[in-house]
Amino acid sequence: MKLRVYLTFDESTVREPLIWKLGKKFDVITNIRTAEVKDHMGLVGLEIDGEDDVVEAATKWLIKQGVKVAPIEQDVIEG
Numbered sequence: 192m193k194l195r196v197y198l199t200f201d202e203s204t205v206r207e208p209l210i211w212k213l214g215k216k217f218d219v220i221t222n223i224r225t226a227e228v229k230d231h232m233g234l235v236g237l238e239i240d241g242e243d244d245v246v247e248a249a250t251k252w253l254i255k256q257g258v259k260v261a262p263i264e265q266d267v268i269e270g
Contacts, residue, residue, distance in 0.1 A: 192240070192241065192242065192243045192246050193238055193239070193240045194238070194239045194240075194246050194250065194262075195224070195236070195237070195238050195262070195263040196236075196237055196239065196250070196260050196261060196262055196263055197234060197235070197236055197237075197260075197261045197262075197263055198210075198233075198234070198235040198237055198253065198258050198259070198260060199232070199233070199234055199258065199259035199261070200228075200232060200233035200234075200235070200258055201231075201232060201257065201259075202230075202231045202232065203257060204233075204256060204257045204258055205228065205229075205230070205231065205232060205233045207256070209253065209256055209258060210223065210235070210237065213239075213249055213252065213253065216249075216252065217241065217245050217246075217248060217249040217252070218241055218242070218245055219239050219240060219241035219245055219246060219249050220238075220239075220240040220241060221237060221238070221239055221240075222237070222238040222240070223235060223236070223237055224236040224237065224238060236263060
């Protein structure tokens with residue numbers, strides 16, 4: 192499964208290496224497609240590739256860390 196999501200980081204999460212931790216904690220491949228990071232917020236377009244249940248668990252983990260996760264429409268990231 193390849194899931195494409197926007198991750199929104201707030202002031203409390205923007206300085207944490209959560210994408211790196213995601214790759215270490217779960218058996219997924221992460222691919223940053225776009226990113227805009229500032230001192231107080233960050234927006235990242237991310238592909239998460241792996242087994243369905245692992246991708247789902249990884250997404251839930253991100254949410255528990257305080258990251259807002261929103262799906263990207265297929266044609267948005269490809270176009």
